[in-house]
Amino acid sequence: MPKMKTNSSAKKRFRLTGTGKIKRNKAYKRHILTKKTTKQKRNLTYSGLVSKVDESNVKFLLRIGK
Numbered sequence: 001m002p003k004m005k006t007n008s009s010a011k012k013r014f015r016l017t018g019t020g021k022i023k024r025n026k027a028y029k030r031h032i033l034t035k036k037t038t039k040q041k042r043n044l045t046y047s048g049l050v051s052k053v054d055e056s057n058v059k060f061l062l063r064i065g066k
Contacts (some may be wrong), residue, residue: 010061014050022050045054 015023028036029044050058058064 004063007061010058012019014058014062016062016064017049022055022062024050029052 013024017023026044028040033041040061
């Protein structure tokens with residue numbers, strides 16, 4: 001049986017924290033920034049966590065756990 005491959009796009013988008021949570025970057029910071037407020041753009045800079053609902057899907061793509 002061959003090894004399972006990690007999804008290439010997922011490994012570029014997600015990182016694991018020390019406690020096992022999955023960290024992600026926020027969307028909507030790439031273009032059309034002129035109509036967004038400075039506060040909105042600043043808050044999009046920080047990273048967030050993947051929600052509990054999506055966590056199992058991301059873990060499958062990263063081949064984490066069983």
